[in-house]
Amino acid sequence: MKLIGLTGGIASGKSTAAAILRRLGAQVIDADALAREIVQPHQPAWEEIVETFGKDVLQADDTLDRKKLRTMVFANPEVRKQLEAITHPKIRRLAQQKIANCAAAGVSLVVYEAPLFFETNIHRWLRPVILVACDTMTQRHRLQQRDNLTQSEIEEHLGAQMSLEEKRKLADHIIENNGSLADLEKKVEALVKTILAT
Ligand SMILES: Nc1ncnc2c1ncn2[C@@H]1O[C@H](COP(=O)(O)OP(=O)(O)OP(=O)(O)O)[C@@H](O)[C@H]1O
Ligand SMILES: [Mg+2]
Helix, strand or coil: CEEEEEEECCCCCHHHHHHHHHHCCCEEEEHHHHHHHHCCCCCHHHHHHHHHHCHHHECCCCCECHHHHHHHHHHCHHHHHHHHHHHHHHHHHHHHHHHHHHHHCCCCEEEEECCCCCCCCHHHCCCCEEEEECCHHHHHHHHHHHHCCCHHHHHHHHHCCCCHHHHHHHCCEEEECCCCHHHHHHHHHHHHHHHHHC
């Protein structure tokens, strides 16, 4: 089984690249989906979050009030740390479990898509890692278009991440995603061929 990591800054095109990889036959494991899974009502991360922050962070149906948590996180770095200390190890364990399941099932190509790849040191145990990069103008434009964010919300999101320069140094392969979808497709296909050949 070949295992590849996939990361990139917010709205840089990770999920779009992941969709292309799926079409090429890869089994994609999405860290964002795992993060949502572990905080479902009465799952371990949910329990710990409620213990730590109180029932104020729940909505009427017991699901997490993500908007409220996001506001708390952006207002207080300590909250982010506490939340990450609860969720990151659980996301990692679940990812490793899913990767092991893929191996056992005889899947030939697995991609682990994670936005905080380097921040959470996944590159220490999973390589090679592909960085999807795009210039800041393009990134802001895509973020604004997709999520309809205000200027200050965009700054908050961009400011919370490791700089692209740092990520470039840590990546094994970089896909520049400033062009069209067709360009991205071609680049992903070519890179997968290269990786599978090595
Ligand atoms: N090459 C491209 N051409 C045009 N639009 C693109 C291209 N790549 C990505 N996009 C668009 O940019 C937006 C962000 O892309 P995508 O959702 O794949 O990014 P992401 O890195 O997964 O973001 P997030 O960090 O929020 O999960 C989407 O609306 C997507 O359709
Ligand atoms: Mg995405």
